[in-house]
Amino acid sequence: MKRIGKLTIAGAVALIGTAGVASAQTKTLDTVKSRGSLTCGVNIGLAGFSQPDDKGNWTGLDVDYCKAIAAAVLGDATKVKYVPTTAKERFTALQSGEIDVLIRNTTWTTARDSSLGLIFAGVNYYDGQGFMVKKALGVKTAKELNGATVCVQTGTTTELNLADYFKANKMTYKPVVFEKLDETVQAYLAGRCDVYTTDQSGLYSIRVQQPKPDDHVVLPEIISKEPLGPSVRQGDDQWLTVVKWVHYALLNAEEAGITQANVGEMLNSTNPEVKRILGKDGELGKGIGLGNDFVVNVVKAVGNYGELFERNVGTGSRLNIARGLNNLWNKGGIQYAPPLR
Amino acid sequence: MAVIASDRGRRAARAGFFYRPEVRQAIYQIITVVALVALFYILITNTAANLKRQNIASGFGFIDRTAGFDVSQHLIDFDASMTYGRAFLVGLLNTLLVAGLGIVLATVIGFTVGISRLSTNWLVARLATVYVEVIRNVPVLLQLFFWYFAVLKSLPEPRQGSYAIPGGGFLNVRGLYLPAPVPEPGFGTVALAVLIGVVVSIAVYYFARRRQMLTGQRFPVLWTSLALIVLAPLGVFIALGQPLGFDYPVFRGFNFQGGMVLQPEFVALLLGLSIYTASFIAEIVRSGIQGVSKGQKEAALSIGLSKGQSLRLVVIPQAMRIIIPPLTSQFLNLTKNSSLGVAIAYPDLVSIWSGTVLNQTGQAVEVILVTMGVYLSLSLLTSAFMNWFNSRMALVER
Numbered sequence: 001m002k003r004i005g006k007l008t009i010a011g012a013v014a015l016i017g018t019a020g021v022a023s024a025q026t027k028t029l030d031t032v033k034s035r036g037s038l039t040c041g042v043n044i045g046l047a048g049f050s051q052p053d054d055k056g057n058w059t060g061l062d063v064d065y066c067k068a069i070a071a072a073v074l075g076d077a078t079k080v081k082y083v084p085t086t087a088k089e090r091f092t093a094l095q096s097g098e099i100d101v102l103i104r105n106t107t108w109t110t111a112r113d114s115s116l117g118l119i120f121a122g123v124n125y126y127d128g129q130g131f132m133v134k135k136a137l138g139v140k141t142a143k144e145l146n147g148a149t150v151c152v153q154t155g156t157t158t159e160l161n162l163a164d165y166f167k168a169n170k171m172t173y174k175p176v177v178f179e180k181l182d183e184t185v186q187a188y189l190a191g192r193c194d195v196y197t198t199d200q201s202g203l204y205s206i207r208v209q210q211p212k213p214d215d216h217v218v219l220p221e222i223i224s225k226e227p228l229g230p231s232v233r234q235g236d237d238q239w240l241t242v243v244k245w246v247h248y249a250l251l252n253a254e255e256a257g258i259t260q261a262n263v264g265e266m267l268n269s270t271n272p273e274v275k276r277i278l279g280k281d282g283e284l285g286k287g288i289g290l291g292n293d294f295v296v297n298v299v300k301a302v303g304n305y306g307e308l309f310e311r312n313v314g315t316g317s318r319l320n321i322a323r324g325l326n327n328l329w330n331k332g333g334i335q336y337a338p339p340l341r
Numbered sequence: 342m343a344v345i346a347s348d349r350g351r352r353a354a355r356a357g358f359f360y361r362p363e364v365r366q367a368i369y370q371i372i373t374v375v376a377l378v379a380l381f382y383i384l385i386t387n388t389a390a391n392l393k394r395q396n397i398a399s400g401f402g403f404i405d406r407t408a409g410f411d412v413s414q415h416l417i418d419f420d421a422s423m424t425y426g427r428a429f430l431v432g433l434l435n436t437l438l439v440a441g442l443g444i445v446l447a448t449v450i451g452f453t454v455g456i457s458r459l460s461t462n463w464l465v466a467r468l469a470t471v472y473v474e475v476i477r478n479v480p481v482l483l484q485l486f487f488w489y490f491a492v493l494k495s496l497p498e499p500r501q502g503s504y505a506i507p508g509g510g511f512l513n514v515r516g517l518y519l520p521a522p523v524p525e526p527g528f529g530t531v532a533l534a535v536l537i538g539v540v541v542s543i544a545v546y547y548f549a550r551r552r553q554m555l556t557g558q559r560f561p562v563l564w565t566s567l568a569l570i571v572l573a574p575l576g577v578f579i580a581l582g583q584p585l586g587f588d589y590p591v592f593r594g595f596n597f598q599g600g601m602v603l604q605p606e607f608v609a610l611l612l613g614l615s616i617y618t619a620s621f622i623a624e625i626v627r628s629g630i631q632g633v634s635k636g637q638k639e640a641a642l643s644i645g646l647s648k649g650q651s652l653r654l655v656v657i658p659q660a661m662r663i664i665i666p667p668l669t670s671q672f673l674n675l676t677k678n679s680s681l682g683v684a685i686a687y688p689d690l691v692s693i694w695s696g697t698v699l700n701q702t703g704q705a706v707e708v709i710l711v712t713m714g715v716y717l718s719l720s721l722l723t724s725a726f727m728n729w730f731n732s733r734m735a736l737v738e739r
Contacts, residue, residue, distance in 0.1 A: 087700065088696055088700055095395065095703075095705070111701070112703070114398075115396075115702070115703055115704075116397060116703035117392075117395040117396045117397035117703070136500075137595075146594060147594040147595050147596060147598065148594070148596070149515060149595065154683070154692060154696040154697050155699065155700025155701065159409075159410045159697065160409045160701070163409055163410050163411050163421040167421060173411070174413055174596065175411045175412070176413055176686045177412075177413065177686055177688060177692065178683075178685075178686045179683045179684060179692070179696060180684070183684065183685070183686070186490060187493075187686065190490065190493055190494045190514065191494075191498035192493060192514055192515065192605070194595050233395065234395060235394065235395060
């Protein structure tokens with residue numbers, strides 16, 4: 001009894017000791033630098049945004065953003081650990097510290113910016129929610145969908161927008177709610193539901209992967225604003241600034257005409273704006289915590305925003321989505337970055 | 342010798358309070374309890390402080406917020422304008438429904454297969470063996486996927502023409518549509534007749550048992566109960582002019598409207614879980630029956646009972662002692678496995694509460710704690726009931 005008693009006390013004291021130490025506020029930038037790699041939360045598989053190929057290499061718009069941040073912070077775009085997350089667990093992974101940044105086609109909303117303890121660093125893709133139906137149904141517009149069965153993923157803004165849209169238009173619907181993207185699409189293809197709904201980019205991505213893409217039609221209505229962007233934990237202003245300005249760097253590079261191919265010769269340019277962006281003039285990166293030439297590393301790794309877009313979801317890819325809203329502000333879109341100075 | 346012992350005792354008593362073993366034990370136990378309480382207190386306050394620091398909302402205020410989403414299967418009324426609290430109830434009822442029906446179905450199938458495996462009919466025994474070996478060794482999630490996707494894909498879409506079921510029902514990939522009974526005035530009397538039948542059957546059961554104890558004669562309780570619960574109310578039903586209307590499902594627009602529908606998610610989950618758990622129950626039943634000494638079966642046969650009667654009246658009541666504890670575990674497994682319904686779109690507690698509500702509110706700690714609490718309560722209730730049942734079944738050895 002004596003020995004057991006002493007062991008119990010010793011064990012309890014040890015546990016209290018470790019539990020009592022409240023975790024100090026960690027600086028993510030320092031953590032990433034000391035770890036030597038970036039842990040990036042991405043989608044488990046959405047063509048155009050983040051998808052592993054048959055050799056396990058990740059590609060996509062969100063993946064390229066991860067590479068850009070790694071290039072800016074560590075100088076090497078390959079030093080990224082990709083953590084695939086479902087819609088259900090993505091926020092918990094970021095809240096708990098499992099990932100450094102979440103770049104997973106996540107919509108920026110008030111609730112997510114506040115009560116989840118996260119903060120968004122920008123919009124890397126302006127999107128909207130749409131519907132996809134089988135062509136055989138002969139439906140031309142979303143207003144004809146009264147009484148339809150709709151497949152949707154759980155815990156997304158899609159689920160909420162769907163309810164709002166049908167209620168506002170005084171229509172009824174039957175939801176079939178899945179956890180994973182694959183299962184949702186499988187059920188739609190098997191005919192379990194008439195309609196599949198998600199962000200338009202997702203609809204195009206899924207449609208293009210079908211054996212007969214022309215059997216499916218994406219309805220013209222866009223029923224919500226879905227600004228997709230990277231998010232980080234609240235309370236870490238330095239890391240937020242880093243992620244924000246990597247995104248702005250990509251946009252400024254496209255505005256200044258700096259591409260992956262010409263960044264080498266652009267280093268010798270006499271244009272003051274180009275010199276500033278590439279870090280030849282002034283101390284661009286110092287205040288953020290990065291090297292002055294971080295834009296050079298970023299553009300060398302993934303190109304500018306336009307190249308990134310076209311390569312993953314635009315004319316250079318199977319999805320073939322037009323720039324539309326995602327074009328630069330002076331070319332008819334709404335991507336606008338503050339100046340790099 | 343005695344002098345030395347008492348000397349020692351007197352010395353110990355004089356040495357002090359803290360040398361007495363009971364006192365030391367009490368002190369160690371008090372310290373341990375205080376340490377544990379302190380540990381929990383620190384854990385809870387640490388979590389709360391971290392949540393506050395990270396600006397993550399906490400507390401249970403979110404239960405009264407509007408849900409904003411719809412649910413495909415709800416036993417009570419629910420739509421997007423109701424609260425998260427109501428969504429929790431919907432999920433809980435769905436889980437209870439599939440767990441309750443699953444337990445009943447799994448027990449029936451399990452007992453049948455378990456007894457079949459001991460049959461002298463070679464084909465029946467081998468088929469039961471194949472069933473158990475195959476179903477036990479495939480992960481349950483894969484079996485659910487099989488039932489949902491493999492079976493689902495073979496059904497036609499509503500616009501392609503559904504299978505018609507005689508009586509006004511339809512079967513297609515959206516579900517099994519059946520005419521819904523609509524009680525008209527007068528149906529209350531029929532329901533009352535059923536209730537009276539149930540009560541009288543219970544009385545008959547006790548009367549028959551007492552009679553058997555006293556005289557040894559058996560009374561056909563089963564047939565009497567059936568007559569009381571089914572035939573008598575049926576007679577009342579017909580006598581009152583069949584006060585029951587039907588709401589037939591009609592195809593309008595995209596789907597059938599009206600009638601009642603059995604959704605494929607529910608059917609797939611129920612079948613998948615029942616068949617999976619039944620394979621384990623079959624083995625438990627078999628081990629229970631084989632655990633009863635062979636002499637019992639031979640003695641039963643020697644006094645003139647048929648093989649079926651000896652199984653029913655002699656072997657199985659004794660086998661129940663061995664069967665019930667592991668059977669309880671299987672019931673708990675089935676209840677917890679019902680949480681896999683989220684993979685096939687069945688709106689159970691985990692899907693609605695730990696899925697959608699967790700994601701919309703971001704309050705992972707509270708939601709998961711509540712989910713764990715619910716499953717813990719369900720499991721404790723089930724095992725408490727089974728333990729009571731077991732104690733009733735226990736043979737009192739003389």
